[in-house]
Amino acid sequence: MLQTDNLIPDFINKQITQAVMSLRSGNVVAFPTETVYGLGADISQPQAIQKIFEIKGRPSSHPLIVHFANLSELEFWAENIPATAWILAQHFWPGPLTLILTKSNHIPLSVTGGQETVGLRIPRHPIALKLLEQLGSCKALAAPSANRFGFVSPTIADHVKNAFNDKIEVILDGGPCEVGLESTIVSCIDKDVTILRPGGISVLSIENLLQQKVSVKSQNKIRTPGSLSSHYATATPLEICQSSESLFSRSFDLLQQGIRTAVIIRSIHLIPMLNSDDKFHYILMPNDPVAFGKDLYATLRKLDDANFERILVEAPPDDLEWLAVADRLSRASYSFTSK
Secondary structure, eight states: OOOOTTTSOHHHHHHHHHHHHHHHTTOOEEEOOSSSOEEEEETTOHHHHHHHHHHHTOOTTSOOEEEOSOGGGHHHHEESOOHHHHHHHHHHOSSSEEEEEEEOTTSOHHHHTTOSEEEEEOOOOHHHHHHHHHHOTTOOEEOOBSSSTTBOOOSSHHHHHHHHTTTOSEEOOOOSOSSOSOOEEEEOGGGOOEEEEOOSSOHHHHHHHHTSOOEEOSSOSSOOTTOSSSOSBOSSOEEEESSHHHHHHHHHHHHHTTOOEEEEEOOGGGHHHHTTSTTOEEEEOOSSHHHHHHHHHHHHHHHHHTTOSEEEEEOOOSSGGGHHHHHHHHHHTTTOOOO
């Protein structure tokens, strides 16, 4: 277990104490995790859970992830835990992994969207862990990302403040999120290991640990967070271009139409093409899946705030290491993709 005592300044510890008091009073608080910022409610308080759905504008059928602090409590929250789930939990927790398991009777159906399965996770961020530890033994937070439902997730506290400042009593500021993309969701129901949402733990890391191939399914009978075809969306229409030629052609077409466009690239050889006209606005992102994922949401939010009319994105490589980035971009551009 990550030791949090020496990692958190005194003034943050005081804010955590305030946050715990707020949670016990039935309020919702925002807190950082290593993936994105979350909106947390004590799962033992039905009114607080309802507040999350109301604040986010989230359908009640869309399940929440349950965050807790200690691996020793896994059997308190889940039943019929297979050996593979224990292996994954012991290796990747605390960390950006959510396990789908059969829920125990300690978790209300309002958290799971009426399902008998639940997503469970122990976050790695020291502030999140300290918050959960102070909440108490066998206590947990139901916590989705701290954004309006369906839109880009927050990776700094200001993203949360801008969206919900008047609706949340406490917003804990833990700085920029280390991972920047949501957790990997892995179903371990019926002893099958299936990735339902790629994220902060790669497919290859899971396969190497288990010494077996695992399937990746974007659609499944188990409803999970972030599984809608349109999700993680910017306010600005976003298009994915599958080749350098289509990216340049589409950029030029939009420029000719007078549509203010931002272009996100990762291939440095595209810069001379885009520099051919000083009206092009491009963002060069890291050509590395982990670094790209960490910067993605913050970049998209900056472009939204800059009032562009269109965002074009160079398609990520078609390989497993880029799967989480490709998933987020695909859902963000679901209604508007350039071939």
